[in-house]
Amino acid sequence: MAAGVTRVASHSSFWWGAATAAYQIEGAADEDGRGPSIWDTFCAEPGRVTDGSSGAVACDSYHRWPEDLDLLADLGANAYRFSLAWPRVQPRGQGPVNQAGIGYYDRLLDGLLERGIAPVPTLFHWDLPQALQDAGGWMARETAERFAEYASVVAEALGDRVAAWGTLNEPFVHMALGYAFGTHAPGETLLLDAFAAGHHQLLAHGLATQALRAGPGDAPVMLVNNLTPVRAASTSATDTAAARAYDAFHNRMFLDSVLRGAYPDELGAAVAGAGAVVRDGDLSVIGQPLDLLGVNYYNPTQVKAPGPGSPLPFELVPIEGPAQTGFGWPVVPDGLTELLVGLRDTYGAGLPPIVVTENGCSYPDELSPDGTVDDSDRIAFLDAHIGAVGEARAAGVDVRGYLVWSLLDNFEWAEGYTQRFGLTYVDFSTGRRTPKASYGWLRDRIARGW
Ligand code: IFM
Numbered sequence: 001m002a003a004g005v006t007r008v009a010s011h012s013s014f015w016w017g018a019a020t021a022a023y024q025i026e027g028a029a030d031e032d033g034r035g036p037s038i039w040d041t042f043c044a045e046p047g048r049v050t051d052g053s054s055g056a057v058a059c060d061s062y063h064r065w066p067e068d069l070d071l072l073a074d075l076g077a078n079a080y081r082f083s084l085a086w087p088r089v090q091p092r093g094q095g096p097v098n099q100a101g102i103g104y105y106d107r108l109l110d111g112l113l114e115r116g117i118a119p120v121p122t123l124f125h126w127d128l129p130q131a132l133q134d135a136g137g138w139m140a141r142e143t144a145e146r147f148a149e150y151a152s153v154v155a156e157a158l159g160d161r162v163a164a165w166g167t168l169n170e171p172f173v174h175m176a177l178g179y180a181f182g183t184h185a186p187g188e189t190l191l192l193d194a195f196a197a198g199h200h201q202l203l204a205h206g207l208a209t210q211a212l213r214a215g216p217g218d219a220p221v222m223l224v225n226n227l228t229p230v231r232a233a234s235t236s237a238t239d240t241a242a243a244r245a246y247d248a249f250h251n252r253m254f255l256d257s258v259l260r261g262a263y264p265d266e267l268g269a270a271v272a273g274a275g276a277v278v279r280d281g282d283l284s285v286i287g288q289p290l291d292l293l294g295v296n297y298y299n300p301t302q303v304k305a306p307g308p309g310s311p312l313p314f315e316l317v318p319i320e321g322p323a324q325t326g327f328g329w330p331v332v333p334d335g336l337t338e339l340l341v342g343l344r345d346t347y348g349a350g351l352p353p354i355v356v357t358e359n360g361c362s363y364p365d366e367l368s369p370d371g372t373v374d375d376s377d378r379i380a381f382l383d384a385h386i387g388a389v390g391e392a393r394a395a396g397v398d399v400r401g402y403l404v405w406s407l408l409d410n411f412e413w414a415e416g417y418t419q420r421f422g423l424t425y426v427d428f429s430t431g432r433r434t435p436k437a438s439y440g441w442l443r444d445r446i447a448r449g450w
Helices: 038-043 061-075 099-114 130-134 142-158 171-180 191-214 237-250 256-260 265-273 282-286 334-350 376-394 437-448
Strands: 015-019 079-083 118-124 165-169 221-226 230-232 292-296 301-304 315-317 354-358 399-405 424-426 433-435
Touching: 015 061, 015 118, 015 354, 038 130, 061 099, 061 433, 061 437, 079 165, 079 399, 099 118, 099 142, 118 142, 118 191, 142 191, 165 171, 165 191, 171 191, 171 221, 171 237, 191 221, 191 256, 191 265, 191 282, 221 354, 230 237, 237 265, 237 301, 256 282, 256 334, 292 334, 334 354, 334 376, 376 399, 376 437
Parallel strands: 015 079, 015 399, 079 118, 118 165, 165 221, 221 292, 230 301, 292 354, 354 399
Antiparallel strands: 301 315, 424 433
16 A cells, blocks of 8 residues: 555544446446446346436546546545446456456556555446346356455455455345346346345355455455435334334345344345245355445435235335435435444444445536536535534544545436536536536535544
8 A cells, every 4th residue: 555545444544535436437338358247238228227328438437537536636535436347357257357457447546546545446336247147147146156256356456555345335226226126237126036136245245355355455345335214104013114124125134244144034025035045154254244334325215014915015205305306315414423323323343434435416417608517505415414424423433434426427327317426527428527616615625624
């Protein structure tokens, strides 16, 4: 690790920065031997993505990365969370490393270290190599083994310069949207049977953690979860039970397993129906000690009991009242304090230090004729959520970083380019970057520190 790069090792250091993901920003889908991913396939199917777009070009960060790293440096960021595209490193998800593909990440890491920014790569942010999907994707246990091999390959190539590893990004969201409801790639609609895709991701996390620790360097390893405080729509016993069930699927399946080595009882039918999916010993692989927990927070979730005949043990209800982002998500900053304090209260000494690995909002930002982007809604959002992290820290929660989603406007999955989350406005026809007002605001906020 280069001198001046902040290791997330002590209470006195704090990571400020931003996050992105490979398929959402890189583009260059067919360059330098990258293999197809499930998102290339999904985007090519009519009707899957709102605006019919794909990540084939996206922000073209594959070519424009020096400019993007300069944006981070000018922001005063001391950490950058990005993801590695598995199909760039191993085009078919297994076998020897594609040197041209890993070369990109090699240059990116060096570029970050030259700028004094800690590299925080995530190994998997949803872009599974299509060849592995053809063999069953995350419904197949073998995918977890392939993932561990991939982790060894990248640890060997990059492990000497990484500040912290993320194994998976938001395995709940990938299980739910990709395998249960089919609104994300690979588009499966398996409802509760999607549990197997969650379990195999968790097993992959455990096996990859071992592989990363066996490689060069001593970077901490984290799992990155999307977490939400769950609220029952009423105090009735049925709504309360539905809230507990939803909490089990969204949060506790991916927390109790890694922090306690057990699945919550409320998963009930899903685990029972999965038969031999969970094998002896799996939960001790999944539950080995974690160095950091990555928390992605966007909003709380309200839940009521399902109607008669529902295949699911819960039903989601919109939260009325608070302002909404462009996506229609409620803006509830104190939900972040509630979440962080709740994690500490629930898991106690078993909870590793936390990094807020994503927090942010989309708004219909426009580039004005004078070349500025006034995103005052985003400034208010970030100010309130950073304040919420401060409240949790004041309450004694060990939070070691806050990374905004996202550095750049980018490809927002099934919403295509219709949701702008960036601190930086991207003109997708030219690739031109324009820092928004929130970028300048965050630069001043980072300079102030805690
Ligand atoms: O864009 C996504 C990201 O890929 C994962 N977390 C949530 C973000 C906003 O939807």
